Amino acid sequence: MQIYLPIAEVSVNAFLLLGLGGLVGVLSGMFGVGGGFLITPLLFFVGIPPAVAVATSTNQIVASSFSALLAHLKRKNVDIRMGWVLLLGGMAGSAAGIVVFNYLKSLGQVDLLVQLCYVVFLGVIGGLMFIEALRALRRSKSGTVVRKRRERTLMHKLPLKMRFRTSGLYISVIPPVVVGFFVGVLAAIMGVGGGFIMVPAMIYLLGMPTKVVVGTSLFQIIFVSGFTTLLHATTNYTVDIVLAVLLLVGGVVGAQFGTTIGMKMKAEQLRFLLAALVLAVCGKLALDLLIEPSERYSIAVYQGQ
């Protein structure tokens, strides 16, 4: 069934969009990532204009993240206090990120920078997670349980300490605020919720337990991507509500399945799969930069004359 999208001004198959939304929703529920880094390139592929794809996917992220968050809240897997602290940094970061983004836009070449950002961050994070998860998997297979030593790091020496009961942490609020800010900047520049950066940052930098990380990441993604949606809707008029509804109907259903699948899997397996996914997307984007494209020309129409 073909459907005409009022803002994107293209006609697309409705079932294809439902399927895309569903697929990304499953991943979102499993890993606690909004799925922005997946859905945006997928929408390009279907033929949605890039500006509309970027803006609309943020709206779809709100929906699937909210659906998944509710499932996690039920299981008490969300550290709300940590979520607010991260969000505080995140909001400041995304505001700063938009300033940086507009500055880069005035210089031109913003597309290239976004692409490079994707390749570098997806590559580094995916690579690190992959190696770590592979080790963890081997360890759990060989049966020897290595107890994690509670190291006293910088995190414990900084002032402004706060107790995060759900995560079982008593650390300074400075590192989470900084992490939130940094992710906010990247999220604004790359047009994603930032889950794929947030999740590993919480595990490896803040030392939060994996089960809590997913729900907490979703909590802050909802606010950051909701904020971004509003910004896109009011400044660029590029949020396509019909496209968003189709994606999110698939997305919210997918997210529920994803959460169930995620609960049945081991934390190491989850991390391993997420790492593989991140690396695959990174590889695809890197190849686009390195291999001579079959079509060297592209058209950019100025929105609203």
Next chain:
Amino acid sequence: MVRWLIFLLLLALPARAEQVVLGLSHSEVSITADFNGSELLIFGAVKREAPMADLPLQVIVTVAGPSQALTVFRKDHTGGIWRNASGVTMDRAPSFYALASSAPLDDILSRSENLRHDITIKRAIRAVGISGKAGGVGEFREALIRLRTREGLYQVLEGEVSFREQTLFRTAITMPANLTEGTYTTRIFLIRDQEVVNWVSSPIEVRKVGLERFLFTLSREQSLVYGLLSIAIAIAAGWGASTAFRMLRNG
């Protein structure tokens, strides 16, 4: 005697002028939610008040969508990666352009007449700025035409106008689903001996209607409301799915 005849013929010229009468299957295209392209039937007749001349007439039909300003980028291999290194800005390029003729264009249309009336797609595109090491504009214009032809947005249908008895003509133009809203212009040219004898134009309104219209207007005029509505729908859908699943699980 012969001279007199020629003189008389010259005198009679205005009366002998041929005029096009144009008909369209519809002068409005409504874009609804299930819009999947549209076929436009263009037909007409040649009205003449004197006997036909010796040289045969030819017909060219063009349909042009609203003009856009756009940039055509080219990826170049610099610093080890392929990136958009050069671009040409087109001051105006039609978002849709179809050209149908009763015979191969090169045979029936002179260069000067093409320049005067901007008939071919190439002439309908105006390029202005060049950035980077673009080289020639022509290459970029050709790329634009190639890309849009692939999407069905630019069409050249040589020989697709059926022209009967030098009087009745008709052609069908398929408009794709990814149409831009606006006023489209249909033009019919009557051509004899590579010169335009007469031409007419007629507008076609392509408009979003119903829900499509409502959402589009809302997004432009009440963008904050539209943005909040999008988020509200997202939250409601997320909550709805979550609740529905819980109920399913609990039986």
